[in-house]
Amino acid sequence: MPIFNIPVWGIAKVLVLIALGLYIVISGVIIRQVQLMIDTLEVGLEMQVKAVAIIHFVLALIVFLIALIIL
């Protein structure tokens, strides 16, 4: 849907991909934060918490790839 010859959805796609890219960076920071927390304190459940952080990172990557393919 070009407005004044500007592809609006193309720009929207780029913006969405930038946002999702930033989100991947944040999810990487979360993994680092969890590692820092685990190093500071060990009370059990460390492996599970770290696994959740990694799964979250993988999900963010998958959503980025989906956006890249379908948009």
Next chain:
Amino acid sequence: MPDIFVSKKKESAPSETTHPPQGKAKHTLPGHSHNPLAAYCYHPDKANFETKDKKEVVVLLLRRHPITNLKWMLIFFLMFFAPIIVGDFPILDFLPGEFRFVSLLGWYLITFVLAFEGFLTWFFNVNIITDERVVDIDFHSLIYKEVSDTNIDNIQDVTYKMGGAIRTIFNYGDVLIQTAGEKPNFEFSAVPRPDEVAKVLQDIMVEEEQEKLEGRVR
């Protein structure tokens, strides 16, 4: 001149507070829990922190009462079901189908990370009482960590307060520890059984005094 009577030296038995029974007997202690999510754990099975000495015994591990998680849990549930509710309203109808799908995935990612962050903040913000000191571990945000501790000797006063209906019903409150150290006050916010926490601290302080008198200080 030989002594006519020499009294036997009194050997004070170490108290149960700082020297818990080992083995199965430990698991019968009141307040002891095997649950790693417990907010109040007396002599936890596993509790290590960065600056812990090898000989140091963790007496009490405290977190905020689980009921304090209600806020982020409610937000999580509202956000989780929002797309289903909003789906009936034509708010995003101007978007093409694929954009709507990606925004839905993005929404659930944000929902998930908010809940995870809420859990991490609760799980890793702990207060630890050992036989030698009090440790306060705080993670204020994604990248800010604060760990402060004070020796039991430095504690001057322990106050606990419980106020309000919810705190009374769920038996949690704040424990304020005034110290002579660099950090003047320690506050254990919204911890379960604040009266018992204060009692444990008093016991450790008494024992520390006793150790000082007997010259058993580590």
